[in-house]
Amino acid sequence: MPVRRLTAIAILATAALTLTLTLSACGPDETTASGQPATAPTVGSGSVAASPASSAGAATGGGQGTAPGASRGSAHPSPAGAKGGSGGTSSDEYAYAHPCAGEQVKVTTGFDAQLGTTKRLIKVINTGSTACGLSFHPSVAIDNSGTVGAGSGPGPVQSVQPAVSKNLGDGQGYPLRAGATAYAVVDLDPSHSTTGAGRQYNELSVMATDKLPLADTVATPITEQGGGAGNPYVKSPFLGKYSDTVADASADATPGQ
Template structure:
């Protein structure tokens, strides 16, 4: 009987010791699972996910949107607009204040039947202003006296600013030597052209032969225009003698 009691007492002591050991182990496991303060706790907290600690899920950046630039910064910049011919000195306003000089122009005359197309090109880098029409005199190329030269009719009511000739553009004036198709005056074989008479000296006059078979009777001259068709229409309105 004493042996059994001692055996039971020893078994009870062993069981109690084992229970205490298990309780201590569970306590250590729970302590290891609980975050501690310091750097390790920060790395495992909300900030490690890229979301501020006090932000709600709706405030977190989605799909990498945080790496994109603001929409306004992605819009292309507006390009500079051309101004006239691309510079401040190639505008109509500039042309009105700066008369053309012969050195910045080229002059060509071509024949179309009884008509002569006077073509003036601005070969310079700046706009300039021409008179509204050229000065034209028709005469004898062999005569030293030009006082008897014939002058064409021009449109009446001429007025307004100069004809603006932008750099790289052309102006046209049309002279019809014989609009009525009548017998022409004798001894007229040359036309003399001063492109812009109120702004240029007589020394800038250029002479052109009329060619064989040309007849001159009641010639008409129109204003400068940007196209030959408009220059022809202006020529048809000629009704007074050019001075």
């Protein structure tokens, strides 16, 4: 898998996290960053790189991360029975200080009919015994698998990265407690228009958090849903932040959030 794809998201996410921490030290106000929506991929034009609205953090959103029990959009509510406060290996503070390792999380992606034909659901499960920290949202690329990886032959990589939510919230990322699941949704074509949409993309590449190596990327085939056939339509894709529920994740995968 080419280093230039998902690592670009990771670099920007690190910068965004530094900005979030700096601003949070000045006061409790919610911070946001603005960005432009991703550009539509051009069919047959070779390498396609959608311009994230500040990929993976700089103008992204990510989790609900912060104070336990708070409402969606400003903080990360604690799962029932979990300790969200200071102290203990299940606290948010512990998660922020201990980024999730590859062996600690299980990543799955797929189609969920409840979300609509253009959306794909991403699940990240903490299989470990302690909390760990995710970035605000996963690192995602939508690829033409035939142009990616060793043995793909000459020619440019065809890959597009979705624009991301601009509202970071108050946290330092998304705290994922032991046994809990974080959800994120990517909309391949929020406009639901086939005009100008690319159909050369057949793979969704996902890395749970920006601190993981490319070896921990999960690549899943994607196809058109809703009675169609072949590759899905991809046009100005958009990625939402990590959320505690599928419903919240789907709602956040909307341009302008």
